[in-house]
Structures are given as structure tokens and as C-alpha cells.
Amino acid sequence: MIAHLVFDGVSDGSLGVGLEVMGAAARLARAGRIAAHVSERVFRQRVVSMAGQSVRTGTGRTFAVDGPLTVRELRQGDVLVLPGLGAATEDQLDALLAREDIQRGLGMLARLARKRVTLAASCSATFLLAAAGVLEGRQATTTWWLGPAFARRFPRVSLRSDKMVVDAGDVLTAGAALAHADLMLGIVARTAGVSLAHQVAKFLVLDERTSQARYMVTEHIRSSDPTVLALEAFVLANVGRQLSLHHMARATATSPRTLVRRVQSTLxxxxxxxxxxxxxxxxxxxxxxxxxxxxxxxxRVGYADPAAFRRIFRRETGAAPLAVRRGAGVARRGEPQRAREAAARFAQEAAATPKRRTGS
Incomplete structure (x- = not known):
């Protein structure tokens, strides 16, 4: 069974896509699109809140739930999913984690983890899993712009903020709000098989994305730490050079050990x-x-070996360089001229072709 735990402020999009992905999986399975038998319980969905009362979504809509979250209703093999909660800043996170309903939810998450119920969360809801203690000693991801805040608050969690989804056994985490689709596909793969997950992705026209690093725009991870800002300025001014740790420490007036500690704690x-x-x-x-x-x-960015650059680029962005270029719609040199020549030929041919006369 999949239970979607919602609180006031839940992301409409994340909740909707979570229900739709699992609903599509159920429809495809019932249509005989998977070879192996999968229990009908796998596809059963419920939306629950802490008290069983309706919640107000992030857009202010009232959303009725199926009932309250209870420990006895879920068992090993079931999945409790937490859609994102719309917290975009650290102040909003502080307010979120201080809420009474959230505090009760943290205790419930810890109890369900001990019961071996699989827990999953995306975006800011990953902070709830970490605050409940179920991510300690594990890898996890979160929405990329809150990565530094996550790392500072939960140093015993190995943060992989470049990843779209991290599967850490009984706990799964996903990045920014619409990474919830990737999270749900991972749940489908785990509970009903990889083949069905691929079919759902095709059915809903969901692309397969392994990384959110390409969305990690530098301006959004800027820190107020002067050492980190000095390092950023130094690297950008020397982007074509190979820089050692000693180079970077000297430029920021710190020791290598201090620089490592400051960057780790901040980013x-x-x-x-x-x-x-x-x-x-x-x-x-x-x-x-x-x-x-x-x-x-x-x-220009300091890689003498283009093959190494391509490999690192793909690891950091989840895409090949030319795929990024095509996505941006940038034409290679000569393509605009070729396009103009083709258009001119087409116009000439069209003008030279006798027009077919039509009768009235």
C-alpha cells in the first residue's frame, strides 16, 4: 500500500503527480502489461493526515483525505510518501519544523521506520525524514537550493544534492518538487518491478533524469560566508586553470584544513x-x-582532455554537452546559413512548379 502523508502547505503538484504515477501503474498492471503477479495491495493508495482532517494545500485549496495516519494500518513492504511542503527558505523551514502537527509527525515517522515501513520524501519534506532521525548514517538528497541548509543541520547524513533520487534501503529521498515523479517511479520499480516503472514513464511521457545538478545555478547557492565567497570569486577568475587545494587556501587566506571545513559546513x-x-x-x-x-x-574551463570533460559534465549535469546545447536551441556555426539556403531553394522550387489548376 502507498500512503501519502499530507500536511497544511503540501505541494499540489507533488501530491497530484504521486497519485497519478501510482494510478497509471495500477491501470497498466490490470491491463496485463506485467508478466509477474503483483499483489493488488501494492497499488492501493490512501491520502492521510495526522488527525484525519482536510488540509490546505500550497495554493490554498482544501484537500479532503481518506483518514488519519495510524501505525497499525501500515506494515513492512508498504510505503509512506511525504510530498514537498513548499518551504523555500531557512526561516520557512524553521517555522515548518516547529509546528505541532509536524512534531507529532516526526515521532510517527520514527515508529514506522522501526516497523520497516519504507519512507519516501521529496523537496522540503526530506527535512522531516532527517529531523526524525531516519536518515542518520545514510545517503540522501534534497532540493538543490536547500542543500547547504540540509548539510549544516544534519551533518550525520551523507548529502548527495546533485542526485535526483537517492535509494538508501528503507528510505528514499528526491530533489526539487517535480522530482516527486522520479521518486514515485522509483517506488513503482521497487514494489512492482523495473519494467512497469519504465512503462509508466513512457505512458506519462516522463523523461528519465538521474541528476538535478544541471539546475544548481551558482547564484542560488551563494553563501554569506566570506571564505566561500572569496573561493567562488577566485575560481571564476581562474576558471581555465587547474587549481590545487593550496592555491585555493592561499587565495582565501585560510589553511587547507580550514577551507575544507568551511566549504563542507556551508555547502x-x-x-x-x-x-x-x-x-x-x-x-x-x-x-x-x-x-x-x-x-x-x-x-576554456580548464579541461585539456575533452573526453574527461564530457565524462565529468555528464556526471555533474546528467546530460551530454551537446544535449544541453540542443535543449537551449543553440545552432552550431554554419547552421543558420544552411537553413537560409534551404529556405531559398524551397522558395525557388515552389515558384518554378506549375500550379495545378482547379475546377469550380
Whole structure:
């Protein structure tokens, strides 16, 4: 069974897509699209709240639920899903985690974890799993712009904010709000098989995305920490150079150990990974705004080996460089001219073709 636990402020989109993905899986399974027998309980869905009362969604709509969340209703093999809750800043997170209904929910999550119910959350709801203690010693992801706040609050969780979905056994986490679709596909794969998950993705026209790193725009992860800001400025000013930890520490007037600690506590990553993401971010910008070749761009951002650049680019963004360029609609050099020539030929041919006379 899939239980969707909702609180006031729940993301309309996340809740809706969660219900739709599992509903599509049930329809395809009942139509005989999977070979193996899967229990009907797998596809049963309920929307629950802490008290069994309606909630107000993030857009202010009233949403009726099926009843209250109870521990005895769920058993090992069932999944409790928490859609995102719309908290976009640390102040909003503080207010969210201080709410009485959320505090009661944290205790319930811990009890369900001990019962071996699978727990899953996306976006800001991942903070509830971490606050309940069920992510300690595990890997997890969260929405990319709240990654630094997550890393500071929960240092015993191994944060992978570049990942769209992280499967840590009995706990699954997903990134920004619409990564909830990826989370639900992962749940379908786990409970009913990978083949059905692929069919649902095709049926709902959901692309397969493994990373949210390409959305991690530098401006959104800026910190007030002067050391991190100094490091960012230094890396961007030397984006075409290979920089050692000692180079970066000297530029920020810190020791290598201090620099590592400051970047880790602020951004939840290492100075090298931060520098790499800044270089890849610059490469994305060049791919989207210039006609330079991948090899030229690789050299401009400090990669002498284009193959290594492509490999790192794909790891950080989840896509190949040319796929990013095509997505931005940037034509390679010569393509506009070829397009104009083709259009001219078409016009000439059309003018030279005798028009068929039509009778009245």
C-alpha cells in the first residue's frame, strides 16, 4: 500500500503527480502489461493526515483525505510518501519544523521506520525524514537550493544534492518538487518491478533524469560566508586553470584544513567539487550562448582532455554537452546559413512548379 502523508502547505503538484504515477501503474498492471503477479495491495493508495482532517494545500485549496495516519494500518513492504511542503527558505523551514502537527509527525515517522515501513520524501519534506532521525548514517538528497541548509543541520547524513533520487534501503529521498515523479517511479520499480516503472514513464511521457545538478545555478547557492565567497570569486577568475587545494587556501587566506571545513559546513561539499561545479556551470553557459565546439569550451574551463570533460559534465549535469546545447536551441556555426539556403531553394522550387489548376 502507498500512503501519502499530507500536511497544511503540501505541494499540489507533488501530491497530484504521486497519485497519478501510482494510478497509471495500477491501470497498466490490470491491463496485463506485467508478466509477474503483483499483489493488488501494492497499488492501493490512501491520502492521510495526522488527525484525519482536510488540509490546505500550497495554493490554498482544501484537500479532503481518506483518514488519519495510524501505525497499525501500515506494515513492512508498504510505503509512506511525504510530498514537498513548499518551504523555500531557512526561516520557512524553521517555522515548518516547529509546528505541532509536524512534531507529532516526526515521532510517527520514527515508529514506522522501526516497523520497516519504507519512507519516501521529496523537496522540503526530506527535512522531516532527517529531523526524525531516519536518515542518520545514510545517503540522501534534497532540493538543490536547500542543500547547504540540509548539510549544516544534519551533518550525520551523507548529502548527495546533485542526485535526483537517492535509494538508501528503507528510505528514499528526491530533489526539487517535480522530482516527486522520479521518486514515485522509483517506488513503482521497487514494489512492482523495473519494467512497469519504465512503462509508466513512457505512458506519462516522463523523461528519465538521474541528476538535478544541471539546475544548481551558482547564484542560488551563494553563501554569506566570506571564505566561500572569496573561493567562488577566485575560481571564476581562474576558471581555465587547474587549481590545487593550496592555491585555493592561499587565495582565501585560510589553511587547507580550514577551507575544507568551511566549504563542507556551508555547502555540504568539498572545495574541489565546488570548483568543478563552477567550471561546469560556466561550460553550460557557453554551450547555451555560443557556437564554440565542445573541445573549445572544455579548454576554456580548464579541461585539456575533452573526453574527461564530457565524462565529468555528464556526471555533474546528467546530460551530454551537446544535449544541453540542443535543449537551449543553440545552432552550431554554419547552421543558420544552411537553413537560409534551404529556405531559398524551397522558395525557388515552389515558384518554378506549375500550379495545378482547379475546377469550380
Amino acid at each position: 555540504g561539499t568539498t572545495p574541489f567539487r565546488m570548483a568543478q561545479r563552477l567550471r561546469i556551470s560556466r561550460a553550460v553557459h557557453l554551450l547555451e550562448t555560443t557556437n564554440e565546439s565542445v573541445e573549445q569550451i572544455a579548454a
